[in-house]
Amino acid sequence: MSKTTKSLLVQGYEVVIGFETHTQLTTQSKLFSRAPIAFGAEPNTQASAVDFALPGALPVMNKGAVQRAIEFGLAVNAHIAEKSIFARKNYFYPDLPKGYQISQFEIPVVQGGVVEFFLDGEKKSVRLVRAHLEEDAGKSLHEDFIGMSGIDLNRAGTPLLEIVTEPDMRSTAEAVAYAKELHKIVTWIGICDGNMQEGSFRCDANVSVRKPGEPLGTRREIKNLNSFKFMQQAMDYEVRWQIEQIEDGHEIQQATVLFDPDTGETRSMRSKEDAADYRYFPDPDLPPLVIGRDWVEKTRSEMSELPRVMAARFVADYGLPEYDAGQLTQSKATAAYFEAVATASKSPKLASNWVMGELSRRLNAEEKSIEASAVSALQLAALIGRIADGTIANNAARQVFDALWTGEGLDVDALIEAKGLKSMSDTGELETIIDGVLAANAKNVEEVKAGNAKAFNALVGQAMKATKGKANPAQVNELLKKKLG
Template sequence: MPTSKLIRGYEVVIGLENHVQLSTQSKIFSGSSTAFGAAPNTQASPVDLALPGTLPVLNRAAVERAIRFGLAVGAKVAPLSIFARKNYFYPDLPKGYQISQFEIPVVQGGAVEFFVGDVKHKVNLTRAHLEEDAGKSLHEDYHGQSGIDLNRAGTPLLEIVSEPDMRSAQEAAEYAKTLHALVMWLGICDGNMQEGSFRCDVNVSVRKPGEPFGTRREIKNLNSFRFLVDAVNYEVNWQIDEIEDGRKIQQATVLYNPDTGETRAMRSKEDSADYRYFPDPDLPPLVIAPEWVERVKGEMPELPSVMAARFESVDGLPAYDATMMTQSLATARYYEAAKAAGATPKLVANWVMGEISKRLNASGAEIDTAPVGPELLAALIIRIKDGTISNNAAKEVFEFLWTASEAVGLSLDASYADRAIADLARVDAVIEAKGLKQVSDTGAIEAILDEVLAANQKSVDEYRAGKDKAFNALVGQAMKATKGKANPALVNELLKKKLG
């Protein structure tokens, strides 16, 4: 793990618990729908409410998604795991307990690797366990009263618990982003944070270097990576202020208010003993045979880490670039489609990480709806590679293609097929219309260089006297004479020959 950066002389210690809503059609212990947006209390069955005479039946699809995750992070998939009752009383928990896993979870251990900047990090996982979600308390538009919507009660969750391995808010956010991308890549979660499909609980404490862990406070239900960073940074400084003022940190569950940028205590934080866990008498142990695990493994997509390793070994990408090209399945498909259309892999990666990412971040769009599709980008890269246009001219062409495509509402389909406009002809037309084609005629450039050398004898003498900067001055004069249209590589090559 990289060396921790201290904040005001304190080391930050962070662990995450992520609640991942599994992409099943029905709930974890009943046949009720998990569809989002239904009218309140229309998707809560007698089983979800634990009415007398009802019994839970485990959803096989939820288990398979847990197995898939365990395999993806290199964890142990437990051959036998136990469901327990987690007892607590809250208005939106209709049973008075939550069915979860405690002592023996279905997924044990594992790790997630990611980059912060260009530095690789690794966070170890403690566990991932299956459980049911609670309902939702509603406090608005009820004339001063609260309402309870039990549609979410029984929705299948995989709670992924990390070790306290993170030492900064940015590291925690990058871990969460990587986990978010992975569960969507595996197809076990739709990743919709606004609808509650992927929620982050962040445990934060501070300590002086070398001291035992401090008392943690848990920031609940963060549904934005930006909020995660802001909440952790505020909480860290709040805890340091408390300690510096001579007060002790009390273990608590806190909420983050994005309007004020502050965290505030919601309730004291319980320990596991307070929940009085015991095995659920209505559910037998979950037995996962080796054959089941092998079948799930055979049905899984190529993992991001495996694909990134392939991009390194086959395409020659640096480790960071390969990881960025596999940050989502859509990005990987875009990269491979551009590469298949004839573009140099490294140049595709550069454009995806550069101009395309900048545009997507500004618009909030996803790469699979980018106005400049992979074939169109490949055509642009081909024209850079063959010397038709310079890098600067290519950015001007890209700007035009992106804006023009947005104006006419062009977008990519999932397969990037039948993109008749995404070809060299369209790129060439833009280059021609804007007069951006580079001059690569050797004779024409030599004639210009002869004029430049004759008019800049002082720079010629300085270069021959060993002053390398004089060469750059001569190149600049040549590019000025051609209004920037001369092929820079060819100018450099011919100029060196003439200067001998």
């Protein structure tokens, strides 16, 4: 079995995955108190009487958190409820001082919506069930070296937006692609900083398998996946484990599991609770949350261009394929860089190819963001302009790009001149070189005449090598075809 479930069927089983994602909102204070939420503070220094649930302390709604929920709803084309209700979700953990968590149950603030993305060039969409506001719990700290445990309530009351999908994903690769797209959306609109290591973006994956056409299988929830790498590994292992259990005649029991990166395995944490186990009931201290249409429309008018809208504009204005547009709108910085290159060079498709190709390759190799690119958008635009007007060929352009990247020079034209990289404009000189290539490769010439396309490509390669990459490949192809009949 493949270790990564990219296909729809794995050993005859269909993979079914749904996601619940906790996004920490970028407010300055907590959901129901004015306590700060800065990461890394000393334990229990950012918790108020409300967070500690001291007698008489009452929650007060954070308007900024509601604003961010509205922005997310608009970003995914969801319905923003005019009235939503807060409930008490009852359970008993040491890090939950009230003995309940304030959340939304029956009527969430964001209802429906869809997240669209590309996977291997194919457009995918995942339906959202809801996104609801809730407060985070505290954190248990276990100090093994002194044999004691403690409670840090700094996170207690931190505002979260929990985003829940339908079980629409049919492979672990699709699930990871969805998570990355969701991460892009919430960071793009600025409602979450997306820091997975600090717990700002935490994913729970509900995984099950079934034979095609059968009812949904029993799901197991993998909790707190805080990196895309571990997310992939955890779901792949869980899929394999469930299939092995079923094939061995065992039934899957609904459970909450944790992923251990050291072993690459999931392990059961507890039996999975249902809503009835939490005894939800409306919070008597909080009135219904009422959101007027004027608030929603004002928010809509003030939001920056969304990635899906920008991608559609790139297709319409620049004539890019949908896939290119989707890749170029992975971040605001990438989109801005591309637009600057496309506008200055007046060659949007070439700009797309270079940003997605050579530039991305360099950035990935050096683990840099596009903001730290050694080649500016205007420099790349100048280079693309020289490719478009025939001054240099692609191979020569890569040499210029390398020189720009390493700081060998700053001016594209000066580098082309200094390195002698201008394309050959003398047709007679090029014909002489091609005649020499044909004479030196008689075997390839015979194979071409016999219909061997690979032999023709070999001759093109030899001709380009002989011109040191200065020839126009299209012109080389044309002359070779002419001489070979």
